[in-house]
Amino acid sequence: MYTHQKNIITQGKTVSETRKALVMIHGRGATAESILSLAEYLPVEEFSLYAPQATNHSWYPYSFMAPAAQNQPALDSALEMIDGVVQSILDQGVKSQNIYLLGFSQGACLTSEYATRNAQKYGGLLLFTGGLVGQELEKANYKGDFAGTPVLITTGDPDPHVPVSRVEETQAIMEELGAVVTKKIYKGRPHTILQEEIELAKEILERV
Template sequence: MVHGRGATAESILGLADDLYAADFSLFAPQATQNTWYPASFMAPVPQNQPALDSALALLNEVVNSILEQGISSRNIYMAGFSQGACLTAEYAARNAKPYGGLLIFTGGLIGQRLDTSQYMGMFEATPVLITTGDPDLHVPVSRVEETAKIMEEMGASVTKRIYPGRPHTILQEEINLARAILA
C-alpha cells in the first residue's frame, strides 16, 4: 500500500479496513518527508530524480522480500492513492508479471512523455483498477486513459472508472470495485 504526497504509511493502512483486507499481510513503505518525488508526476522524469529511482527501488525491495518468502507474485496486490498510485503504476509497468491485482486510485504512469521502453514483462491477466475524477487537479483523465491502454497492451485486465466532478478522494464505489479484485 503506497501513500500519497503529504500522507503517511499509517494513513494508507487505514484503507485496509475499508477493503476488508484483514487476512492480508500489509506492507506500507514510508516516503522520506512524506513525498516519493518532488515534482508533478507529469513533469519530465529528470525533474523527479534521484527521488523517483529511490522510491522505485524501495518498492522493489518490498516486493522482492515478499517473493523471497515463497509468496507467488499472483498473491501480491499493490494499492496506491494519488502520488502513491502513480508510483505503484510505474513500478508495476516496469516490473510486469502476474500479480494478484493493482489498485490505482487516482494515478497514472510517470513522466511528461511516457518511455514505454522502460516497461518490461507481461501482466498475464492481472486485474487492474484505475480511477480518477474528471477533472482532477493532479491527475488528468488523458494520463489515466493512456496508462490503462499501456497496461492492457501488457496483458492486464483493466477496469477504468472516471467520475465526473469527483474530488481528489476515493469513493465507496471504488472501494467496492477494489474489494471484488481482492476477493
Template sequence: MYSHTKQVIEAGLPAEKAKKAIIMLHGRGASASGIISLKDHLDLEGFTIVAPQATEHSWYPYSFLAPVQNNQPALDSALEVIGSVVDDLKQQGIAQENIYFLGFSQGACLTLEYTTRNAGQYGGIIALTGGLIGEKLVNENYQGDFNNTPVLITTGDPDPHVPVSRVNESVDILKELKADITLKIYKGRPHTITGEELALANAILTR
C-alpha cells in the same frame, strides 16, 4: 534532492503465516499509517499488509507529469524501495501472483510505474487516481506480460493532479501488456477515495 530509506509499517498477518500480501503506497504529504488505515474498509483477511513510508512524506518532489529527470533521484529511489519490499515478501514465501498493490494519488502513480516497468502476474493492482509517470511516456520502459492481472484505475474528471488524458494513455500501455483493466472516471469527484472505489478494490482483492 532526496532519496528514500526503507521504512515500512506492517499490519494483518505476519508474512510467514499469510497466503497473500498487499503493498500500500500513500500519497504526497500523507503517511504509511494513513494509507494502511484503509484496511478497515478492505477485505484483507489472510493478507499481510505492508506500507512503506516516503522520506519527507513525498515519493518525488514535482508533478508526475514533470520530466522524469526533474524527479530524480527520488523517483528511482522510490521504485527501488518497492522492489525491495517485493523481494522481502517473496523471500518470506509469498508468490508474486499473490502480491497485490494499492496506491492513492502519488502512491497510485508509483504503483502503476513500478508494476508496469516490472509487468508480470500479480494478485491485483489498485491505482486510485493515478497514471504512469513522466512528461512523455516512453513505451520501451514498460516490458513484460501482466497475464490478465486485474487492474483498477480511477480518477476524477477533472482532477487537480491527474488528467484523464494521462490515465487513458496509461490504460493503453497496460492493455498492451495484457492487463485486465477496470477504468472508472468520476465526473466532478474531488481528489479523494470514494466508497464505490473501495467496493471495486474489494472485488479484486476477493476474486
C-alpha cells in the same frame, strides 16, 4: 533532491501465515499509517499488509507529469524501495499472483510505474487516482507480462493532479502488456476515494 530511507510499516499476520500480501503506497504529504487505515474498509483479514513511508512524506518532488529527470533521484529511489518490499515477499516463498499493490494519488502513480516496469502476474493493482510517470511516457521502460492481472484505475474529471488523458494512456500500455483494466472516471469528483471505488477494489481482493 533526496533518496528514501528504508522505512516499512507492517500490519496483520505474517506473510508466512497468510501467503498473501497487500503493499499500500501513500500519497504526497501523507503517511504509511494513513494509507494503512484504508485497510479497515477492505477485506484484508487474510493478507499481510506492507506500507512503505516516503522520506519527506513525498515520493518525488514535482508533478508526476513533469519531465522524469526533474523527479530524480527521488523517483528511482522510491521505485527501489517498492521493489525491495516486493522482492522480500517473493523471497519468503509467496507467488507474485498473491501480491497486490494499492496506491492513492502520488502513491497510485508510483505503483503504476513500478508495476508496469516489472509486469508479471500480480493478484491485482488498485490505482486510486494515478497513472504512469513522466512528461512523455517512455514505452521502452515498460516490460514483462501482466498475464491477466486485474487492474482498477480511477480519476476524477477534472482532477487537480491526474488528467483523464494520462489514465487512458496508462490503461493502453498496461493492456498491451496483458493486464485486464477496469477504468473509472468520475465527473466532478473531489481528490478522494469514493465508496464505489472501495467496492470495485473489494471485488479484486476477494477473487480466488
